[in-house]
Amino acid sequence: IAGITQAPTSQILAAGRRMTLRCTQDMRHNAMYWYRQDLGLGLRLIHYSNTAGTTGKGEVPDGYSVSRANTDDFPLTLASAVPSQTSVYFCASSDYAGGNSPLHFGNGTRLTVT
Amino acid sequence: GQNIDQPTEMTATEGAIVQINCTYQTSGFNGLFWYQQHAGEAPTFLSYNVLDGLEEKGRFSSFLSRSKGYSYLLLKELQMKDSASYLCAVRNGNYQLIWGAGTKLIIKP
Numbered sequence: 001i002a003g004i005t006q007a008p009t010s011q012i013l014a015a016g017r018r019m020t021l022r023c024t025q026d027m028r029h030n031a032m033y034w035y036r037q038d039l040g041l042g043l044r045l046i047h048y049s050n051t052a053g054t055t056g057k058g059e060v061p062d063g064y065s066v067s068r069a070n071t072d073d074f075p076l077t078l079a080s081a082v083p084s085q086t087s088v089y090f091c092a093s094s095d096y097a098g099g100n101s102p103l104h105f106g107n108g109t110r111l112t113v114t
Numbered sequence: 115g116q117n118i119d120q121p122t123e124m125t126a127t128e129g130a131i132v133q134i135n136c137t138y139q140t141s142g143f144n145g146l147f148w149y150q151q152h153a154g155e156a157p158t159f160l161s162y163n164v165l166d167g168l169e170e171k172g173r174f175s176s177f178l179s180r181s182k183g184y185s186y187l188l189l190k191e192l193q194m195k196d197s198a199s200y201l202c203a204v205r206n207g208n209y210q211l212i213w214g215a216g217t218k219l220i221i222k223p
Contacts, residue, residue: 040215041215042201042203042214042216045210045211090156090157099205100145100162102159103211105157106156107155108156
């Protein structure tokens, strides 16, 4: 089934640990995104990639890094987790960045940093 | 600054009609999206408006007025499965997506 796969589904992580959230899409979409969703707030963009080989910073990039080595994969790394990074993380993709191309979302990773 | 305003929560009755409003202030405009998000699940795309007017898609319709910075999502013949959060998002002049906090819709029998 075509779509976006995120792993893990949920994770409890000790503060200070390093963690990589995985995201893979099989729709050959050019653009990919990482969002965090917190109660009472809209989705906030962490990092994005308009095409393989390029990345950019979103609204809340501090403490996170990404890479886009190929079209399909867009991992998000927390170098040293802090409790404020407790959130639900969604990976998304779109055919292209901009215009009327809608975002397709993965099922999310629920991360708790203790 | 840029912001999207939506009511936090709305309640409606099964079989009725509900209108969810979204007002926006952004630097430029390149389209408005509505998404549905069931609790614990991913957002899913509902509609896109870039020109003024009404876009109808089955039981769901979305309206846009660019001059007023206003949109609404109209849901007809409400079903229990329509209980979800509805997210409004605007693509600004730099093609960035600005998201509202979402409206939680509760459907009662």
